[in-house]
Amino acid sequence: AIFLQKGQLEGYGYFVQEIVRRWVAQYPQHQFVLVFDRPADPLFRFAENVTLVEVGPPARHALGFLYWYSLRLPMALRKYKPDVLVQPYGFCSITTSIPQVMVVHDLSFKHYPQFVPVYHRWFYQLFTGSFIHKATQLATVSDFSAKDIIQHYPKAAGKINIVYSAAKPFFQPLDYEAKTAVKAQYANDCEYFLFTGGIHPRKNLLNLLKAFSVFKKWQRSNMKLLVVGRKAWQYEDVLEKLSTYKFRDDVVLLDYLDEQALAKITASAYAAVYPSFWEGFGVPIVEAMQSGVPIITSNTSAMPETGGDAALYADPADPNTIGQLMIQIYRDEQLRSRLIAKGMEQAQQFSWERTANLLWQSLEKAMG
Secondary structure: OOOOOOOOOOHHHHHHHHHHHHHHHHOOOOOEEEEEOOOOOHHHOOOOOEEEEEOOOOOOOHHHHHHHHHHHHHHHHHHHOOOOEEEOOOOOOOOOOOOEEEEOOOOHHHHOHHHOOHHHHHHHHHHHHHHHHHOOEEEEOOHHHHHHHHHHOHHHOOOEEEOOOOOOOOOOOOOHHHHHHHHHHHOOOOOEEEEEOOEOHHHOHHHHHHHHHHHHHHOOOOOEEEEEOOEOOOOHHHHHHHHOOOOHHHEEEEOOOOHHHHHHHHHOOOEEEEOOOOOOOOHHHHHHHHOOOOEEEEOOOOHHHHHHHHEEEEOOOOHHHHHHHHHHHHHOHHHHHHHHHHHHHHHOOOOHHHHHHHHHHHHHHHHO
16 A cells, blocks of 8 residues: 555555545455555554554665565565455565455556656566566456557456546536636636646646647637646656746646545536546546546547547647647537536446446455
8 A cells, every 4th residue: 555645645546545445344344454665644544444554664666666565565464464465556576475466557668668767667667577477366447458468468368357447426516606716716717727637748748738829829718727736757847848838827737636626626627638648547537527527638548448439539749639629629618518418427437336346356356
């Protein structure tokens, strides 16, 4: 549970939090041990059948991962003797004989290695094949990712399960008054396009800014662009671009927000834009659809699978097309209404209850 950190939850951390919350309630007869690499916040002791264990030192770089998963984690396993070990981050312990279920969200390091820090890239490239071979069962979050994993690692065939991901239930449409209050607080009473996600190269913020320039060039509008997310790896390029950006006064850069605030900002957007280069699933797509907000996203990797016919798609490397779609959704209210209706329907395919149940089935397979 090394990515469960209070105030810093993102994709991996949210995934673990939502799964474990449901498991501990649904299976009170079982004991769950959450292993952390630093002091664990009591917030994550979701029920009486949860034990929080700290096993240092903190693992946040390639050599740290290797040491922690090969030596430190197995020491804890020998003490607690679990029936099965769930590895939700694409890592695996090579040195334990306990059955393991490993979740591989995507292989972005294969397709866009330039967007992965060099030591992490080295770690993934060197060890992912061994991890997949070692894991008793595998899980991933889309049909696209399952096929991609099997193509690169044929040993995954026959033991990979699709469990999907989801948005939290409180991502819901807001009424007019609530939206007005959010726009007053964050966007100077203006409508806004919204991007949510960590700020790093794979999320494609530079092309989003170029696309927003296309929109502003052709539309006389006070529309804002809200960017909500933690400054992650190589975010400096985005800040440098913003410092000289022609429409910088119309861009609002917000840091990490708690879940409830993020849900309100999402539901109040005119449209969401998620032009990521590569995703194994794309949770912000479902968050927007579930909130009654139309979404523009990328035509690559798993994003068309997640959005179905409820989204508009563009090549993430083509900011002009992204900008034209922003114009289209702004000018055509009927299109926007259709996308909202389709999005609400598409989002119903995904729930954390479904994901938790599917991943539990993987655990049962691993235990035989």
